[in-house]
Amino acid sequence: MSKEMKEFIKETISIIVIAFILAMILRAFVIEGRIIPTGSMLETLQLQDRVMVNKFIYHFKEPQRGDIVVFQPPEELNTNEDYIKRVIALPGETIEIKNGRVYINGRPLYEPYIAEPMYYDFGPVVVPEDSLFVLGDNRNHSFDSHMWNAWLKRDHIKGKAFVIYWPISNIELLERGVSLE
Numbered sequence: 001m002s003k004e005m006k007e008f009i010k011e012t013i014s015i016i017v018i019a020f021i022l023a024m025i026l027r028a029f030v031i032e033g034r035i036i037p038t039g040s041m042l043e044t045l046q047l048q049d050r051v052m053v054n055k056f057i058y059h060f061k062e063p064q065r066g067d068i069v070v071f072q073p074p075e076e077l078n079t080n081e082d083y084i085k086r087v088i089a090l091p092g093e094t095i096e097i098k099n100g101r102v103y104i105n106g107r108p109l110y111e112p113y114i115a116e117p118m119y120y121d122f123g124p125v126v127v128p129e130d131s132l133f134v135l136g137d138n139r140n141h142s143f144d145s146h147m148w149n150a151w152l153k154r155d156h157i158k159g160k161a162f163v164i165y166w167p168i169s170n171i172e173l174l175e176r177g178v179s180l181e
Contacts, residue, residue, distance in 0.1 A: 051165065053160065054159050063154075088134060116140060133152070
């Protein structure tokens with residue numbers, strides 16, 4: 001093997017190793033793709049959609065109402081599977097679900113992404129400090145905060161889903177789409 005060929009192989013291997021290390025660092029700390037495994041976020045997220053998750057945004061700012069977050073569920077649920085849900089209520093807010101609507105501090109929430117009204121009631125309860133109340137968009141078929149008997153702690157959040165990137169026909173930015181009426 002010629003000297004030039006050995007140098008070419010050495011450089012190519014170096015580039016591949018560096019690219020692999022950078023990709024692992026990005027995936028571990030910056031951005032990660034996730035596959036949607038359940039229908040709890042229908043109609044916003046379809047089964048098998050792929051979303052990009054910003055893993056460091058919450059090191060610089062707090063989650064906002066309407067953010068779609070990926071998180072490790074509370075320990076009481078005894079699962080290692082990550083969940084994806086929408087942030088509905090923030091620390092210190094009173095959440096209540098009645099007559100098919102969500103109320104935050106007594107004000108109804110405008111949620112255009114909901115396909116049908118909720119057929120259950122919940123609360124009123126106050127979200128503890130350093131906790132969040134999250135619900136799936138497919139409210140009547142989602143295992144979420146209203147069923148857990150536990151709070152999602154802020155430090156369990158792994159990141160914010162911000163775009164659907166696959167399948168191509170579903171590509172779109174994920175908007176908060178929620179407001180108080």
